[in-house]
Amino acid sequence: xxxxxxxxxxxxxxxxxxxxxxxxxxxxxxxxxxxxxxxxxxxxxxxxxxxxxxxxxxxxxxxxxxxxxxxxxxxxxxxxxxxxxxxxxxxxxxxxxxxxxxxxxxxxxxxxxxxxxxxxxxxxxxxxxxxxxxxxxxxxxxxxxxxxxxxxxxxxxxxxxxxxxxxxxxxxxxxxxxxxxxxxxxxxxxxxxxxxxxxxxxxxxxxxxxxxxxxxxxxxxxxxxxxxxxxxxxxxxxxxxxxxxxxxxxxxxxxxxxxxxxxxxxxxxxxxxxxxxxxxxxxxxxxxxxxxxxxxxxxxxxxxxxxxxxxxxxxxxxxxxxxxxxxxxxxxxxxxxxxxxxxxxxxxxxxxxxxxxxxxxxxxxxxxxxxxxxxxxxxxxxxxxxxxxxxxxxxxxxxxxxxxxxxxxxxxxxxxxxxxxxxxxxxxxxxxxxxxxxxxxxxxxxxxxxxxxxxxxxxxxxxxxxxxxxxxxxxxxxxxxxxxxxxxxxxxxxxxxxxxxxxxxxxxxxxxxxxxxxxxxxxxxxxxxxxxxxxxxxxxxxxxxxxxxxxxxxxxxxxxxxxxxxxxxxxxxxxxxxxxxxxxxxxxxxxxxxxxxxxxxxxxxxxxxxxxxxxxxxxxxxxxxxxxxxx
Amino acid sequence: xxxxxxxxxxxxxxxxxxxxxxxxxxxxxxxxxxxxxxxxxxxxxxxxxxxxxxxxxxxxxxxxxxxxxxxxxxxxxxxxxxxxxxxxxxxxxxxxxxxxxxxxxxxxxxxxxxxxxxxxxxxxxxxxxxxxxxxxxxxxxxxxxxxxxxxxxxxxxxxxxxxxxxxxxxxxxxxxxxxxxxxxxxxxxxxxxxxxxxxxxxxxxxxxxxxxxxxxxxxxxxxxxxxxxxxxxxxxxxxxxxxxxxxxxxxxxxxxxxxxxxxxxxxxxxxxxxxxxxxxxxxxxxxxxx
Numbered sequence: 001x002x003x004x005x006x007x008x009x010x011x012x013x014x015x016x017x018x019x020x021x022x023x024x025x026x027x028x029x030x031x032x033x034x035x036x037x038x039x040x041x042x043x044x045x046x047x048x049x050x051x052x053x054x055x056x057x058x059x060x061x062x063x064x065x066x067x068x069x070x071x072x073x074x075x076x077x078x079x080x081x082x083x084x085x086x087x088x089x090x091x092x093x094x095x096x097x098x099x100x101x102x103x104x105x106x107x108x109x110x111x112x113x114x115x116x117x118x119x120x121x122x123x124x125x126x127x128x129x130x131x132x133x134x135x136x137x138x139x140x141x142x143x144x145x146x147x148x149x150x151x152x153x154x155x156x157x158x159x160x161x162x163x164x165x166x167x168x169x170x171x172x173x174x175x176x177x178x179x180x181x182x183x184x185x186x187x188x189x190x191x192x193x194x195x196x197x198x199x200x201x202x203x204x205x206x207x208x209x210x211x212x213x214x215x216x217x218x219x220x221x222x223x224x225x226x227x228x229x230x231x232x233x234x235x236x237x238x239x240x241x242x243x244x245x246x247x248x249x250x251x252x253x254x255x256x257x258x259x260x261x262x263x264x265x266x267x268x269x270x271x272x273x274x275x276x277x278x279x280x281x282x283x284x285x286x287x288x289x290x291x292x293x294x295x296x297x298x299x300x301x302x303x304x305x306x307x308x309x310x311x312x313x314x315x316x317x318x319x320x321x322x323x324x325x326x327x328x329x330x331x332x333x334x335x336x337x338x339x340x341x342x343x344x345x346x347x348x349x350x351x352x353x354x355x356x357x358x359x360x361x362x363x364x365x366x367x368x369x370x371x372x373x374x375x376x377x378x379x380x381x382x383x384x385x386x387x388x389x390x391x392x393x394x395x396x397x398x399x400x401x402x403x404x405x406x407x408x409x410x411x412x413x414x415x416x417x418x419x420x421x422x423x424x425x426x427x428x429x430x431x432x433x434x435x436x437x438x439x440x441x442x443x444x445x446x447x448x449x450x451x452x453x454x455x456x457x458x459x460x461x462x463x464x465x466x467x468x469x470x471x472x473x474x475x476x477x478x479x480x481x482x483x484x485x486x487x488x489x490x491x492x493x494x495x496x497x498x499x500x501x502x503x504x505x506x507x508x509x510x511x512x513x514x515x516x517x518x519x520x521x522x523x524x525x526x527x528x529x530x531x532x533x534x535x536x537x538x539x540x541x542x543x544x545x546x547x548x549x550x551x552x553x554x555x556x557x558x559x560x561x562x563x564x565x566x567x568x569x570x571x572x573x574x575x576x577x578x579x580x581x582x583x584x585x586x587x588x589x590x591x592x593x594x595x596x597x598x599x600x601x602x603x604x605x606x607x608x609x610x611x612x613x614x615x616x617x618x619x620x621x622x623x624x625x626x627x628x629x630x631x
Numbered sequence: 632x633x634x635x636x637x638x639x640x641x642x643x644x645x646x647x648x649x650x651x652x653x654x655x656x657x658x659x660x661x662x663x664x665x666x667x668x669x670x671x672x673x674x675x676x677x678x679x680x681x682x683x684x685x686x687x688x689x690x691x692x693x694x695x696x697x698x699x700x701x702x703x704x705x706x707x708x709x710x711x712x713x714x715x716x717x718x719x720x721x722x723x724x725x726x727x728x729x730x731x732x733x734x735x736x737x738x739x740x741x742x743x744x745x746x747x748x749x750x751x752x753x754x755x756x757x758x759x760x761x762x763x764x765x766x767x768x769x770x771x772x773x774x775x776x777x778x779x780x781x782x783x784x785x786x787x788x789x790x791x792x793x794x795x796x797x798x799x800x801x802x803x804x805x806x807x808x809x810x811x812x813x814x815x816x817x818x819x820x821x822x823x824x825x826x827x828x829x830x831x832x833x834x835x836x837x838x839x840x841x842x843x844x845x846x847x848x849x850x851x852x853x854x855x856x857x858x859x860x861x862x863x864x865x866x867x868x869x870x871x872x873x874x875x876x877x878x879x880x881x882x883x884x885x886x887x888x889x890x891x892x893x894x895x896x897x898x899x900x901x902x903x904x905x906x907x908x909x910x911x912x913x914x915x916x917x918x919x920x921x
Contacts, residue, residue, distance in 0.1 A: 052887075054887065076827075078886055107826060108824075108826060109824055109826070132801075132821050132824065132826060132828055133795055133826065133828040133829065134795065174796060175798075177798065203827075203829070204793065204794070204795065204829065207791055207793060211793070215794075215831055215833075216791075216794075216817075216829070216830040217830045217832070218830045334793065
């Protein structure tokens with residue numbers, strides 16, 4: 001259709017006159033120390049800056065920017081704002097450095113050092129201080145304290161299930177309103193006297209079995225409210241000891257970037273989990289952030305080493321992983337650390353370029369259980385006690401690619417407990433996994449259990465647990481991943497001393513619609529169960545090398561047209577201590593022929609044409625992802 | 632509250648007591664505010680009556696007891712509180728408290744004990760069909776909120792067994808806010824430290840309005856119990872309970888407003904007092920120059 005000249009002229013006039021106004025964006029400055037909410041907020045100086053983020057948000061409209069000066073801002077900060085698709089409201093820290101602009105839910109008097117600490121038992125390093133409200137997270141100078149279920153448990157460092165726990169922790173006596181702490185006596189985290197530390201004591205956690213359901217504003221440091229498209233960008237803050245999440249996204253269309261999550265059970269949380277995407281928080285991006293529960297991993301290593309030396313007993317446990325106190329075995333499930341950087345993920349979330357480290361999980365079932373279209377890419381997941389990324393119970397359309405995964409006990413998990421629908425389609429590709437031989441050997445020596453880099457299976461709970469009544473009459477002999485299934489291709493996994501598979505379903509239950517293609521696995525064995533040949537999993541064009549010793553089932557993993565390298569284990573192990581990019585650059589599998597993976601075309605459009613093996617698709621060099629907050 | 636301000640300290644107070652004056656403005660905006668400073672009188676002539684809670688129709692009236700209070704550091708702290716002995720309750724039938732839309736209930740309380748079962752703090756309701764309205768309660772130490780749109784059922788039930796468990800002999804500021812079709816929220820503050828102890832809310836089944844029926848339950852507003860019709864009252868606050876002040880607004884107060892009611896002023900520094908004195912001297916000097 002041809003537009004007549006008068007209309008064209010009118011359009012030109014409209015664009016010339018109106019668009020400059022439409023594109024206009026205001027900047028509001030907040031300075032908690034010098035500002036005043038009666039100021040205009042239009043300049044960062046003391047005369048003009050506002051005092052609170054809330055007041056700036058009240059004034060801001062689509063396209064506006066709120067810049068927050070360095071300082072400590074008490075949460076919860078509960079905002080009801082919304083931008084527009086092309087004009088988001090940006091809330092940004094004036095400095096993205098760690099601890100520069102802090103939003104905290106820590107109990108104010110304790111954080112300011114205004115509450116005295118009293119020695120209860122000097123020989124134990126046991127101190128106490130008055131605390132009026134319950135807590136689920138405590139940091140001392142940034143170091144996370146393990147919760148214990150009773151004062152006696154804290155005195156003896158024995159967890160709720162009778163196993164030895166980390167050598168520092170806390171107990172809160174709710175009736176007496178008294179907080180007891182024991183800091184680490186070694187000095188590696190500083191003085192054992194809490195008076196010498198910045199003590200951050202968060203509030204109680206959220207609702208539900210794992211405390212991860214939103215039940216009030218103490219749940220978050222920063223809440224973005226309104227179950228609708230919000231179009232908000234949050235940039236550069238340090239979030240500290242909320243009830244659960246640093247940022248709570250009640251609606252959709254939010255970006256959280258360049259932020260630090262300290263003492264947060266999760267970094268970013270959606271509003272709820274559901275199979276119905278109309279009630280979940282959707283299109284949320286979490287990028288270039290740093291999330292940790294330091295020293296969760298170091299506590300695990302310390303316990304393993306103490307046990308190896310015979311200096312702590314292990315309870316007569318049914319479960320060999322006695323160091324899992326932070327899973328919830330320490331002081332109850334409501335305090336579980338099995339969370340990860342996100343919580344209650346809805347549809348089309350992106351988690352990219354983050355540093356996720358020194359935590360129990362990277363992305364756990366509490367995060368992704370009903371997620372749809374989740375993308376996990378370009379992250380560095382390091383020093384995690386359990387899994388880097390889980391897909392249970394019902395994740396749909398998950399893509400995990402381009403991540404660097406270092407010293408994670410069991411990097412990937414497909415372990416539903418909720419019955420059908422099983423997780424799928426799940427695409428795992430172009431990742432590099434690198435674990436130390438010493439880690440897997442230490443775990444194996446102490447617990448008589450060997451980690452596997454892929455944990456998979458549907459246990460009998462899927463049919464028998466009371467929450468799975470819909471499964472009682474369904475067959476149990478085959479577990480078929482829906483959609484494209486579980487497609488694992490072109491990953492490079494250095495996992496010396498460990499296994500490929502941790503099977504969590506009985507051998508007679510077969511996998512169906514699981515494919516492993518073009519992967520490189522350097523591991524000690526296929527599976528801890530000697531009879532396990534991965535029943536039902538399709539393997540082809542993989543490369544296998546034994547480290548540290550040979551076996552016979554590497555050929556199973558290599559599969560059709562696959563390769564089992566005959567090199568000695570010492571050669572492999574030595575090379576695995578190098579920089580990952582260097583290893584990949586000169587890798588002996590570089591020239592091995594790969595195969596197309598048409599079943600992954602929905603995730604990676606070129607999948608059908610893949611012709612190489614290992615990370616770095618089709619000869620493109622694999623690059624270490626850029627991760628963490630950018631200053 | 633406690634606004635008797637001597638004229639000779641007006642200026643320093645303007646400088647250093649701004650927070651309390653803000654609180655006064657907020658309380659002035661209330662539909663009713665009771666400071667319980669030796670009487671049950673409320674603002675806007677909405678007065679409460681102390682009655683026997685165990686008698687049908689809640690008569691006869693009883694002579695209220697007021698106890699001195701101390702230790703509360705919040706800006707609007709008073710010097711007296713109305714006392715409860717486990718049998719008396721406060722009531723009014725003021726029509727202006729039959730609010731169907733947005734509203735906020737607030738009180739400052741110190742419980743004599745934490746009994747098993749339920750205690751009602753502020754209610755305009757009766758737990759029977761057609762007479763339900765709004766109720767702020769506590770069960771086994773955990774705060775609860777209830778709303779009814781039609782008087783028949785409690786559409787909105789805000790409960791959380793993992794919420795903060797209230798303790799006996801401690802001061803608490805409790806607010807419950809209703810935003811129609813949106814949220815029912817309870818906030819719990821410590822008026823000794825100004826700390827937010829807990830905050831809970833629900834957005835499930837929040838009605839567009841609350842029943843304002845003049846039936847006996849949803850007509851009477853009560854402090855310290857819930858109407859139980861012919862049986863008098865139920866859920867009476869336990870013996871030894873003190874309520875230092877209470878208020879009702881016909882709006883959903885902001886988070887900052889609720890926080891300001893419990894705010895504890897920073898210790899006044901010598902420099903601020905000096906600044907106040909210097910300002911006074913400057914004004915006196917200017918007035919002499921005229």
